[in-house]
Amino acid sequence: MARPRRRSFIALALASCCAISTSACSSSTNAAGSPGDGKGTIEFWTMPYWTGENDKIKELVEKFNASQQDVKVNLTLLEYKDGREKIKQAIAAGTGPDVWMMNNGLDADYLNAGSLASLDSLGYTEADTDMFLDLAKVNEHQGKYYGAPLYFDVGVMVYNPDTLKKYGRTKPPATWEELKSTATAITQKSAADGSGISGWQFKGMDDHVNGINSTWESFLCAAGGSLTSPDYKKSTQNSEAGRTTMNYMRSFYQDKTSPVGTSALNGFIDGKVAMFPFFQSVAMNVKAAGPKTEGKWALAPMPTGPKSGCSMVGGHSLVAGSQGEDLKAAGTFIKYMTSPEMTARYMDFLGIFPYKLDKVDAAVKAEHDKKVKADPVWTPILEQLGRNSPDLVLQDRHGWSTRWEAQKANIVAGVSGQLPVDEALKNLDSQVDQALSAAK
Structure with a gap:
């Protein structure tokens, strides 16, 4: 668990109806760094989003840590049954993570309290966010993005x-x-x-x-x-x-x-x-x-109802606390975990690629296209993706x-x-x- 450091607290009423103060625990800097220089230790808390292979998250964090010397990530793997609540409680106590996983669509309590860092404050440029699929608008708030999508889910039909x-x-x-x-x-x-x-x-x-x-x-x-x-x-x-x-x-x-x-x-x-x-x-x-x-088994798009064939949109994103001492370090890690190269790997558990194909590198597009061509299950998934919009998820946030x-x-x-x-x-x-x- 990250060590509490100096920060400003923001009052936040969560679903439990108790008022808490919110801020991600700020990064503890290493001996060679100082606050704000992009060098430090990041506390990352997440539920196991790699379906069927929980150890994959640990593997990815270890590869990130081995890839450079400026940022070190400590991983805390939580369970879905109480993971979200543990994160909220830790943030309330001022001992929460710097980076954590959140549902696509985010949480209005965090957003309204100003406790999430916008992606531009993490080092994202307009060119970076322009690469996202339109569904990424589920992570917008007052004209800015506050979560980087790992992958999307859409409701489909499973049949024999x-x-x-x-x-x-x-x-x-x-x-x-x-x-x-x-x-x-x-x-x-x-x-x-x-x-x-x-x-x-x-x-x-x-x-x-x-x-x-x-x-x-x-x-x-x-x-x-x-x-x-x-x-x-x-x-x-x-x-x-x-x-x-x-x-x-x-x-x-x-x-x-x-x-x-x-x-x-x-x-x-x-x-x-x-x-x-x-x-x-x-x-x-x-x-x-x-x-x-x-x-x-096979998949099919959802049966069309009286008005349309749309379905619920899901999936997960990574977010960072706005009060962290080194948002640049948090941004470095988030960019790594949610990069087009990495999210193409999430297709291995049928996570939907969150980027526009005409905006990513040719090698990443080729990897995406290869996986789609190799498995017919992607045809109905992508058809359903085209039917959906961010509207319901933006409503669900509240x-x-x-x-x-x-x-x-x-x-x-x-x-x-x-x-x-x-x-x-x-x-x-x-x-x-x-x-x-x-x-x-």
Whole structure:
């Protein structure tokens, strides 16, 4: 853990509703350096974003440390279950990291408090940020970038081609109507022949309840819904689009097409779920099942809803604390970890390359193109990427922690029939409005 040093503290109200002061713990300089000269020790805290190979993060940090003498990075690897909260608590105590991982879209509490360093203060130029995909606007705030994207995720559909073919479908469903009819046919026909396969399962209506957030927001997006008003001050899910979305999702459980409580991922791996939605990186979990799933899975873009075929955008970025004594040193490390050369490697776990191909070096573009050509799974991923915008993520930034907890409770209750649709959506908006009001 970095040693506390002199700094100015900024009051910050976090999702826990307790006021804290925020600042990343500033870099401790080495014997040859002094504050601000770009030489020093950086504390880096992160969750394991390299899907399936946690040791890769340590390997990358070690390679950075070996590549030069000016900056040394100390790595603290956290777990997803409590990592974000540990970072917030450490920053509150003035002992937090200099650089840490954050969801794409960032956190409004940190931004409003001024506790994140803008990329230009870390040494990024306009030419550097102009290389980002347009989706990188999820990390903009008041005209500046505050996070450098490691990679993007987009919501896609995972399906078993053999199961679809067995029950008379030659291609994955392209619309909500086709999805429902395909899923219903598989569930009913497989019940009749004794196979007992669920045609569809919404990720998050199972033991991994947190997954309902990205699932719900993907389907709400396709119905033309929004999370907040344009000024981000009111929750807007209790709407025609919200009701359309929840009634559609609910219909899968009303007619027994989908079973509440069956794990989407585990059910798919075991051959008991034919299709489910989630970020494309979940394919790495499917592949990890080995012979059980080999040759038995594929990806498709999300089925088009009443308004569009968009889906939730995810992924991660690196950020730095604004009060660090050496932002230049932090910037050196962030630039290394999020460089086009490095992010091309993140495609190995299906992380979406966050740069415009016509802006990167020819060698990096060639590496990207080689990976896309070698694996057909990239075709639907990139098609889905082209359908998406930063809008929903920018809305999600406001009241994020309250919203995600409220959605887990109310969306699951509304979709499963435990609450009437209108009541579930009303409860959701009411809880998020309280958080948005408190943040004013």
